[in-house]
Amino acid sequence: MGAFILKEFLNEPLSQHCWNKLGGPAECLIDIDTEDELVQVLTESHAKRTPVRVLGLGSNLLVSEDGVPGVVIRLKGEFAHFSFDGETMHAGGGTDLRKIIPESVRRGLDGLWQLAGFPATIGGALAMNAGGRWGEISDNLVHCSGFLLDGTPYQQTVEECQFGYRHSQLRGIVTQTTFHLKAADPKLLRRQLKEVMAEKAIAQPLGANTPSSGCAFRNPLVGKVRCSAGQLIDEAGGKGMRVGGASVSSEHANFIVTTPEATPEEVMDLMNQVQQLVAKHHNVNLVPEVIQWPNPKNP
Ligand SMILES: Cc1cc2nc3c(=O)[nH]c(=O)nc-3n(C[C@H](O)[C@H](O)[C@H](O)COP(=O)(O)OP(=O)(O)OC[C@H]3O[C@@H](n4cnc5c(N)ncnc54)[C@H](O)[C@@H]3O)c2cc1C
Structure with missing residues (x-):
């Protein structure tokens, strides 16, 4: 990239920047501090037809083991x-x-x-x-x-x-x-904030040794009612299902938690198996909430 972009990391493992600790490298990860830097990166990438993606905290992402081509930017400096x-x-x-x-x-x-x-x-x-x-x-x-x-x-x-x-x-x-x-x-407000935090701490796997991307699936509309995907998975007997280092959390069935040995592909395999289980048991199609990089439909 251009001369004044200093925070550029080549072949940066996205596992270090995603909440689930999974994912291969970004060809180029750039931390952007100012609008001028952002416009420069975008116009240069556009001219070269280089794909650009934006990464937040990586808490809703599943990046493939092969990583992603092109530029991944993070908004820092004046954007934070x-x-x-x-x-x-x-x-x-x-x-x-x-x-x-x-x-x-x-x-x-x-x-x-x-x-x-x-x-x-x-x-x-x-x-x-x-x-x-x-x-x-x-x-x-x-x-x-x-x-x-x-x-x-x-x-x-x-x-x-x-x-x-x-x-x-x-x-x-x-x-x-x-x-x-x-x-x-x-x-x-403080009391309400405390209640939300306490409720989530009980219901969800939030510990450092249970990394995840939050809810794996969107809550589906069944008729006119939005149902809990976690409850559907639980009722279908999905809790504890496992593929390699990826497993359905015993605390919340819509969370897929991983061990350090897990791969993104194991998470995908497990998600497919959970979708099949719920389709068979409830006749409901679960749709992933987690965003895949690259997008399998539009790599
Ligand atoms: C333990 C845990 C609990 C969670 N609980 C919830 C929950 O209760 N409710 C909920 O909704 N989600 C939940 N999530 C999922 C996640 O936290 C949210 O989806 C969050 O909003 C993702 O933000 P992010 O900055 O990490 O985005 P990322 O995961 O980095 O990116 C997600 C998408 O947003 C795009 N994006 C990022 N920044 C920008 C930008 N500046 N402009 C345009 N697009 C951008 C990315 O390109 C990507 O497509 C949970 C996740 C975890 C790990």
Whole structure:
């Protein structure tokens, strides 16, 4: 890449940057600090037809053992800052949500504690409208902006993002966001935050020795009801299923946890077996929530 990009790592193992500790190398991983750097990387890559991917905390990714060609960027520097202005919160696309949440609670601002208990950057969370039964990240978004893969700037209102269940129509890489939060009693917010954390600690495998990518499958619509994929897998007898170093968690059947010897392909094999089991037992097709790199349908 160009002369002033200093934080460039060639053949960087993505296993070191993904929450599940799996995945082969990125041909080139670049940490980007400024808009000028980002535009340079995007325009150069576009001109050379080099694929560009953006990595957040790697908590919803399953990267193949062969890794990915081209450039993987991480948004750092000016993209990892957040600030508050009354009930408005501005955050860069690379900001770690886990840093913003406690600060919003401390300031008595309601709207982000609902997203506690999972690792995410703001951009990664918006890409899949992350959330759970307490709320989703789109609930309080006002607008976001960023760059298309050819380096053109864009802006989107929350309506234009067309958020749905674990779905968004982001136009490109999100670099800046604005949220509107609501003033509330900090004591109440602290209590709610604690309750979410406590509930997740009981129900999910969150320890350092049980790496995962969170929920492997989306909760399916059965008729008009969105059912818990974990419950369907559990009822079908999936807990404890194993392929090599990958197994269905005994704590939460929608989590696939891995040992250090596991491979991404073992995780995929196990996911296929779980899909077959649930299809046979419930006549329901589970769809992966975890994002595969490269995309098997569009490598
Ligand atoms: C223990 C655990 C618990 C979890 N619990 C939940 C949960 O309760 N609810 C939930 O929704 N998810 C959960 N997840 C999944 C994961 O935390 C979320 O999907 C999170 O939002 C992913 O963010 P990330 O920054 O790690 O994105 P990554 O995994 O790095 O990337 C995911 C996708 O977002 C894209 N992306 C990243 N940054 C940007 C950007 N700036 N602009 C555009 N696209 C971008 C990537 O290209 C990729 O396609 C859990 C994961 C773990 C490991």
